[in-house]
Amino acid sequence: xxxxxxxxxxxxxxxxxxxxxxxxxxxxxxxxxxxxxxxxxxxxxxxxxxxxxxxxxxxxxxxxxxxxxxxxxxxxxxxxxxxxxxxxxxxxxxxxxxxxxxxxxxxxxxxxxxxxxxxxxxxxxxxxxxxxxxxxxxxxxxxxxxxxxxxxxxxxxxxxxxxxxxxxxxxxxxxxxxxxxxxxxxxxxxxxxxxxxxxxxxxxxxxxxxxxxxxxxxxxxxxxxxxxxxxxxxxxxxxxxxxxxxxxxxxxxxxxxxxxxxxxxxxxxxxxxxxxxxxxxxxxxxxxxxxxxxxxxxxxxxxxxxxxxxxxxxxxxxxxxxxxxxxxxxxxxxxxxxxxxxxxxxxxxxxxxxxxxxxxxx
Numbered sequence: 503x504x505x506x507x508x509x510x511x512x513x514x515x516x517x518x519x520x521x522x523x524x525x526x527x528x529x530x531x532x533x534x535x536x537x538x539x540x541x542x543x544x545x546x547x548x549x550x551x552x553x554x555x556x557x558x559x560x561x562x563x564x565x566x567x568x569x570x571x572x573x574x575x576x577x578x579x580x581x582x583x584x585x586x587x588x589x590x591x592x593x594x595x596x597x598x599x600x601x602x603x604x605x606x607x608x609x610x611x612x613x614x615x616x617x618x619x620x621x622x623x624x625x626x627x628x629x630x631x632x633x634x635x636x637x638x639x640x641x642x643x644x645x646x647x648x649x650x651x652x653x654x655x656x657x658x659x660x661x662x663x664x665x666x667x668x669x670x671x672x673x674x675x676x677x678x679x680x681x682x683x684x685x686x687x688x689x690x691x692x693x694x695x696x697x698x699x700x701x702x703x704x705x706x707x708x709x710x711x712x713x714x715x716x717x718x719x720x721x722x723x724x725x726x727x728x729x730x731x732x733x734x735x736x737x738x739x740x741x742x743x744x745x746x747x748x749x750x751x752x753x754x755x756x757x758x759x760x761x762x763x764x765x766x767x768x769x770x771x772x773x774x775x776x777x778x779x780x781x782x783x784x785x786x787x788x789x790x791x792x793x794x795x796x797x798x799x800x801x802x803x804x805x806x807x808x809x810x811x812x813x814x815x816x817x818x819x820x821x822x823x824x825x826x827x828x829x830x831x832x833x834x835x836x837x838x839x840x841x842x843x844x845x846x847x848x849x850x851x852x853x854x855x856x857x858x859x860x861x862x863x864x
Contacts, residue, residue, distance in 0.1 A: 523797065523806035524676060528666035530810075530819030532559070536829035538601035538625075539564045540821075541594045543615065545573035548629065549606045552656075552821075553581035555814035561821060567594045591615065595622040602627060602824065604656075608698060609634050613642070616653070620645050625652045627824050631712055631845055632838055643839045653838040654824040659713035660720060660836055661819025662812035664785040664793035668776060669720050671797060677778030680721055683758040684775045685714045689789070691764030695741045704852045706733065706747040706762050711851070714774075716844035718751065718758050720835075721776070724843040725753040730860045731851040736765030749851045 540561055542552060545568035556563050563581075567588045568574035574587040588594055595603070595618060603619040604627045605612055613633055619626050620642065632655045633639040646653035659665055671677065691710070694700050702708060718726070731749035739745050745764035751757060772790055776783040781799035791811040797804040820836060827834035850861040 518798065519802040521802040521804050523804035524671065524674070526667055526670040526674065526806075528661075528663060528670050528808070530559075530661050530815050531822045531826045533822065533825040533829045536825055537562055538825065538828070539597075539599040540602045540604060541565045541567060541597070541600045541624075542577075542604045542606060543567045543591065543594070544606035544629075545570075545577045546606060546608075549577055550580075551814050551817050552604060552606055553577055555817035556821060557581050558814065559818045559822065561825075564599060565594055565597070567591055591618070595619060595624060601625060602821075602828075604821065605629060606656075613638055616642050617645065620649055620651055620653065623649065623651070625654075625824065625828055627654050627656055627821060628838070629656045630716070630841075631655075631708060631848065632841065633845065634708075636842060636845055636849065639838065639842050639845060643842070646838065652824060652827055652834055654820070654827070654834045654836045655838055655841040655844075656817070656820045657713065657716045657836050657841065657844070658816030658820045659717060659812065661816045661823075662790065662793075663808040663810045663815065664787075664795050665717055665774070666819070667795055667806060667808055668774065668783045668785060669717070671783055672721050672776065672778070676781060676797065676799065677776065677783060678780030679755070680776060680778050681756045682775075682777045683718055683721060683756075684773075685717075685759070686761045686771070686773045687714075688763040688766040688769070688771045690766055690770070691745055692739070692741055694743070700742045703743050704733070704855070705743040706745060706764055707731070707749075707848055707851050707855070710764070711747060711749070711760060711762055712844060712848045714760055715749075715751075715847040715851070716841065717774075719840070719843045719847065722753050722756075723840075724846075726751050726758075726843070726847055726863050727754065728752045728860050728862045729847060729850040729854050731854040732858075733855045736763075739765045747851075747855070749854070751847065 565586045566574045571589040603624045733744040733747040747762045773786040785795045787793040854861040
């Protein structure tokens, strides 16, 4: 009796014919006619990506607010010369011409600012994570819903071209039911040395991996049941937080794995693989912004030619989707209530890494 061949063990690539890629609506959304006045709160490093994206999209940024006025002026001069600047958050909230407040500050300051913005009748786009504790997030969600306002979270990775295309492919049923999702990202995160980010011991999970926890939630909803995670310092890293982290997520009928190596000095790699009952999706490349996607089904393999980049289409998409949701009076794709499931995953991963055991999500 002959034994299995290497082909039986899938050690050889299957031959598949090249087929046309499905046309999917993965590009950043645009409102039909709604053009609200926007206030950007916080002029730190990430605000440049927000403002650059808004300028490219033609959004109406009317004021940039920061505690240090000079920083607000610097951002204004670089991106929106016609905008006003302010160091008075309350004064910005009192402006009738501001409908959306984009809060880009660090997490510790966000809760109070989001609460005040909602109390003032403003729609809010919050930088992620919008809160650090689930009960705090729920209070803000309920406040927004009580006041009939939209509260969205800047999970801009949802509009990274490769992640957006894969999500829409899953949503369209092209690969059937999800069996697994596996993410491996290897990059150099040493740029945080000397910055405020270095004070966060769980930075990789809370500020970086949350994009992919959120991506998984966009695929499976709140079906995750447990998480086991670890983190560790790389042998030669010179920044404070551990740059190595991994997590295994269990959900009914499937699992997901995440491996993050923020201490990769040479040969960066970013790979996302989704397996379904009717097909698979894979995206790979040397960085978050350079990715090639393949869709494998019974028909063959499709290789869509995607346009755009995560920076800054992701930021344009986050604000654009909020504007569309306000215009259509519906929940935005990245609404804060759904984002609580992403925060729950992140929180469970951190807790598991600290306690060294499996954490169940209820």
